[in-house]
Amino acid sequence: MTVQVEQLITEHLDLWTQAQTAKSTSGRGSNNKIELTGIKKLRELILELAVRGKLVPQDPNDEPASELLKRISAEKEALVKAGKLKKQKPLPPITDEEKPFEPPSGWQFVKLHQISVINGGFAFKSTNYSSEGARVIRISDFDDQGLKSESIVKHEYSSVLEPFKLQENTILMAMTGGTVGKAFLVKKVDELMVVNQRVASIKIDGGLLPEFVSAVIKTPLVQNIINEAKNSTNDNISMGDIQGFIIPIPPKCEQIRIVSRLHELMALCDQLEQQSYQQLDAHNQIVDALLATLTQSQNADELASNWQRLAAHFDTLFTTEYSIDALKQTILQLAVMGKLVKQNPNDEPASELLKRIAAEKDALVKAGKIKKQKPLPPISDDEKPFELPEGWEWCRLGWIAEINPRNYAEDSVKASFVPMASIGKSHTGEHLTETRDWGDIKKGFTHFANGDLGIAKITPCFENSKAAVFDGLTNGIGAGTTELHIARFISPENTLAKYLLLNIKSPLYLKIGESKMTGTAGQKRLPKDFFEGNPFALPPISEQGRIVYRVNELFELCDALSEKLNSSKQIQVVLAEALVEQVVA
Structure with missing residues (x-):
């Protein structure tokens, strides 16, 4: 019985288009991080129906597959006798237990080696690779979408390579x-190509449509066998495994008719996919535009x-990971611009805090506890990206902190070790620690202590917002990755460090910081001068606490x-999987 696929698509359109999962990729939200799982499942369903004889109706007037297979077998025997084909070792016949389903009338199961040359x-x-000769096809040179155009290598061609020459209508695996x-099925060969080791070339015999066999290979009928084989052999499949793949032949x-129908339905899936991504793009642009109005507001009333205006459409706007992440970034930016909580005229202004810190710093320098730093210049109007609320001040980190300090302790003292992988990306700056002897980590690593602010300085860790306020360190001290800048605050006010953590995770700081990074691609680093001297908006100490508290509250809502x-997305995926199983059964 054939399945009406168009009806299946239209009746469950929301399910196919809304079942989505997140990809594991670095960087901030975008459609590149979303997999349209429902449409992927739909493609898999179409292939399953095709290779089980449920996609197009059978015609009793068709010549049965058994006659086609007899001709293929006779042609192979003739090639063997003529010395044009090596005689293959026969494989055992297919048992009833090995047949994955009851084949439709006129169909027959075969092993792949019976209908191909592998x-x-x-x-x-x-x-021995060179710039000229035959292109060498390695495992890295293709995927299920086709041959790749980058990192091409070639080798001088000779008659020795003739058996490995890539031919049209050959499946690479x-x-x-x-x-x-x-x-991937190579339908056309535009240049001389040869196949590298550990890549199988499967040349389908005449009389069969390579597109149909390629479709079978992509279904669980073959992929499940591959998964079983690779799990027991450390990600390897043998030539015997490939030769023994059981293939249904209509x-x-x-x-x-099946291949023609597959082209039609896969084109329909392409359209659904394109429309889904276009809708997501449009949704993202609307979210970005509306959130931008918040950070660009000139006053409290605006x-x-x-x-x-945004809250009126909250339920329809914040329905994707991208939109929720964008909301979080907006909250951070509003926080460090003084637009997230109300100012209290009774708060001690930030200018008084800066005076106390300057006095404490002078005292520490006189006592020889910290080194006297080269004075940083005053902040010019050109450096100020926005207007400050009443009671706030522009400040440089180097004015209120010691940059990249050192710890001093006995070698036998236990301390914490923090590699880059143990530093999180969230606004709370979570981090994991390992306990080691100080003598083992004091050299060749960055030093920090409880209350210090640390930020990743290397790409992509900086752009991914890896930063923390260190706490819970063994004996209050630690060391770790050299790819950190550290600020040790003159004032022990804990809210100052937590507020500044929000600042260095804000979109504006990350955007400016990224533009100031130096070095080659993949090895770019944030200069110490930027970390030390980039101006930031400093609120009164009381308001810092209110800001940190409010950000935590709002982020909890975002996380919920x-x-x-x-x-909801998981439910959609499960429903899509269940629908596929129901139709195929």
């Missing part, structure tokens, strides 16, 4: 590594008005919203 690649030495089992005319969203 070869491994040539063991090229990378030292990775036999080892993390992508073992990936396959009549030749039905193959043509901010309140803009917030009301995100958890609810993820739960």
